[in-house]
Amino acid sequence: MGNKRQFFISEDILYQGFAYPDSYKSFVKGELPVLDPWEYLWETNANPRYLGLKLHYPHRKLVPFACRGHTDDIACFDASELTNEPKVYVIHDFTPPGWEERGMLNNFNEWLDMAKREAQEWGT
Numbered sequence: 001m002g003n004k005r006q007f008f009i010s011e012d013i014l015y016q017g018f019a020y021p022d023s024y025k026s027f028v029k030g031e032l033p034v035l036d037p038w039e040y041l042w043e044t045n046a047n048p049r050y051l052g053l054k055l056h057y058p059h060r061k062l063v064p065f066a067c068r069g070h071t072d073d074i075a076c077f078d079a080s081e082l083t084n085e086p087k088v089y090v091i092h093d094f095t096p097p098g099w100e101e102r103g104m105l106n107n108f109n110e111w112l113d114m115a116k117r118e119a120q121e122w123g124t
Contacts, residue, residue, distance in 0.1 A: 007042050007065065009050045015061050018079040021086060023108045024065065035115045036122050037069045049074060049093075057097055062089065065108075066115070073102055075111055085109075 007028040008020060032040060041049055041064055053062045053076065061079035068074075072093040077086045085107040091100045105111045 007040060007046070009046055009063060013047065013050065015063065015079040017082050018061070018063060018077070018086075019082075019084075020063075021077070021084055021108050023085065024077075027108070027112065033116070033119070035066075035119045037071075037118060038066045038075070038115045039069050041065055041067060041074075053091065053093065056093060057091070057100055059097060060100075062091060064091075066111075075115075077108070 008014075028040075045067075046064065049064045049067065050062075053060070053064060053074070062074075062076035063079045064074045064076045066075040068090075072095075074091050074093055076089050076091055078089055079086065081087055088105045088108060088111040090102040090104075092102050093100070105114060
């Protein structure tokens with residue numbers, strides 16, 4: 001059946017030239033697994049988180065798609081990298097610029113594998 005929620009930043013505010021990777025677009029069209037402690041960003045929370053990241057880290061081009069519950073960690077595509085599979089950065093929001101980066105993964109599928117391992121550790 002798939003899911004009916006919108007998991008994309010509004011095109012009118014999205015970085016020009018950025019395109020969501022096919023791996024992500026395919027993933028959000030299907031039945032989404034529970035990935036606790038990660039939560040998907042959708043509709044009402046994606047745009048504000050995107051605008052907040054632009055404000056907090058104007059030197060970076062970040063497109064968020066998930067957040068880690070009970071923390072300020074956000075998984076983001078690197079929109080400065082105009083490729084079919086941009087890197088994913090885990091950003092700890094609200095820290096001073098230069099201290100925000102918690103980790104980097106090569107692409108969405110690598111992030112998804114990491115999130116699934118964390119969910120198993122959490123027992124979901």
